[in-house]
Amino acid sequence: MVFTNFQGVLYASIGYVAFVLCRWLYRISPFHPLAKYPTPSRLAIVSQWYEFYWNGIQDGQFIFKLEEWHKKYGPIIRVGPNELHINDPEFYSIAYAPNYKFSNYTPHYNFVGTPDASMGIESNSVHKNRRIVLNPLFSKANIYKLDKNIRRHVSKLASIVSQKAWEDKDKGIYIGKLFRCLTVDVISEYAYSESLQTLDGDPDSPFFRGMRYLLRTVWVFNFLWPIQSTFQSLPYKLVRLIAPEDVRGIVDVQKLCMDQVDEFLKDPTKACAKSTHITIFQSLMEGNDAKSFVRLSRNALIGEAWSLVAAGSESTGATLTAAIYEACLNVSVQEKLHQELVEAFPDLQNDDMAYTKCEKLPYLTAFIKEVMRVAVGVPGRLPRIVPKGGTTAAGTFIPEGATVSMSIYLMHNNPDAYPDPQKFDPERWLSTNSSSIEEKYLVPFSKGSRSCVGRNLAYANLYTTLALLFRRFRFSLHEDNQLTHNWADNFVRNASGQLVVSVEEYRD
Numbered sequence: 001m002v003f004t005n006f007q008g009v010l011y012a013s014i015g016y017v018a019f020v021l022c023r024w025l026y027r028i029s030p031f032h033p034l035a036k037y038p039t040p041s042r043l044a045i046v047s048q049w050y051e052f053y054w055n056g057i058q059d060g061q062f063i064f065k066l067e068e069w070h071k072k073y074g075p076i077i078r079v080g081p082n083e084l085h086i087n088d089p090e091f092y093s094i095a096y097a098p099n100y101k102f103s104n105y106t107p108h109y110n111f112v113g114t115p116d117a118s119m120g121i122e123s124n125s126v127h128k129n130r131r132i133v134l135n136p137l138f139s140k141a142n143i144y145k146l147d148k149n150i151r152r153h154v155s156k157l158a159s160i161v162s163q164k165a166w167e168d169k170d171k172g173i174y175i176g177k178l179f180r181c182l183t184v185d186v187i188s189e190y191a192y193s194e195s196l197q198t199l200d201g202d203p204d205s206p207f208f209r210g211m212r213y214l215l216r217t218v219w220v221f222n223f224l225w226p227i228q229s230t231f232q233s234l235p236y237k238l239v240r241l242i243a244p245e246d247v248r249g250i251v252d253v254q255k256l257c258m259d260q261v262d263e264f265l266k267d268p269t270k271a272c273a274k275s276t277h278i279t280i281f282q283s284l285m286e287g288n289d290a291k292s293f294v295r296l297s298r299n300a301l302i303g304e305a306w307s308l309v310a311a312g313s314e315s316t317g318a319t320l321t322a323a324i325y326e327a328c329l330n331v332s333v334q335e336k337l338h339q340e341l342v343e344a345f346p347d348l349q350n351d352d353m354a355y356t357k358c359e360k361l362p363y364l365t366a367f368i369k370e371v372m373r374v375a376v377g378v379p380g381r382l383p384r385i386v387p388k389g390g391t392t393a394a395g396t397f398i399p400e401g402a403t404v405s406m407s408i409y410l411m412h413n414n415p416d417a418y419p420d421p422q423k424f425d426p427e428r429w430l431s432t433n434s435s436s437i438e439e440k441y442l443v444p445f446s447k448g449s450r451s452c453v454g455r456n457l458a459y460a461n462l463y464t465t466l467a468l469l470f471r472r473f474r475f476s477l478h479e480d481n482q483l484t485h486n487w488a489d490n491f492v493r494n495a496s497g498q499l500v501v502s503v504e505e506y507r508d
């Protein structure tokens, strides 16, 4: 029998539709290995498009659906064709254990845009090699060494705040935007030895508009990732020409990352001599040579360089913003912070507010923990694949190959560990110790092999910035403030509205 082209296409299409329908039927059938778990919606388990609707179209609302469903159906629910969402805090250290027991479910990280950057790497052994190199760079010892560099940027931010308050007392300060500049400057200097100096520029620069655009579209591109990958393979000039205006700032920063990498690759010795400390490029090249004799590709270097700036700037900037917001809403908390800092650093002009001293302050520590608990940096699902032999969660066996996910937002709102979880209350941390349930369930940087590589840098940034700001200024909400407690899960917590504050400077 001879098919015309049209018939061929028609039969292939019918075959494909029949295949998709059979797959959907199988997923809702009693024969599926996850059939016994309660599911709030058949649509959710038929295809991933249900998640796309709640995250992509309804902008990061899936997490709130999960919270609602757990209340109704218990600690294990089936939320995708092959995914169970677990709300059993004791299971966290199993699913996110060291030594790669559970592998990453990488499609969840398509938005990273490059499979060469840590977060997108699928292979456990490649990821392990990468972390062997990156971990020392972000070790506490290295952070202590570069503390003065970090504080130089923090002092610059404080001078800008002081100047703005002095120029026009009645005008509000968009401090959240300044925090994004601070964190970009800190990370770029730390990682490349060359700060992007965004605090010197316009806080409304195209880069920041671009970051907001990226956040809003993160889930859309997770599903439509081929568009993003195609874009990234095109030459820079063409991408810049066709990219929507809001994205051009991001394209420009990615170009800066490319230039940094190219300069390094052209003459590594010269680039190293120029830098004041060991950069990520140096570590990645040398580390990989020594450990696995594999030189990283140009793309891998660019991917890592860009993703460090993207991963570290928004999360830390949003946490600093939430800290000032909570301090404005809780005046007595802000007063206690200031008192503690005055006692620790009585001479504002001459005392050295080193990170090592700031991190020992009990009330500041309690405050930072409570901010990270309430304003969860990465609130949503972090899917992992159950290894051979299966696992057990909430007393129930889960078969191997299933995807399991947990959400830090639900961990941090567990009423057994945090009575009245909605209440912002730093005092709850004053009497805890490392084995307390409060400490055990606090996982802002997640746990295990794929946990945050930048946690020490984030802490240094949080401690030194908040110590200097609360020592030097009193903050209150300005009438133009738009920030609220509402947020969307755009992989990072994306709060709605800009924080606008009034500032008074202490003169002692």
Ligand code: HEM
Pocket (backbone or CB within 6 Å): 118, 119, 120, 131, 187, 307, 308, 309, 311, 312, 313, 315, 316, 319, 376, 377, 378, 382, 444, 445, 446, 449, 450, 451, 452, 453, 454, 455, 457, 458
């Ligand atoms: C308050 C600030 C921060 C929070 C709350 C935070 C939170 C997290 C979390 C929860 C993860 C794990 C994600 C997962 O399992 O998929 C993660 C991963 C990561 N973070 Fe952070 N982070 C912060 C700051 C930073 C900074 C400053 C940097 C940059 C130096 C950074 C770079 C990364 C990278 C590269 C990964 C991927 C690690 C890997 O897969 O090996 N983060 N972060």
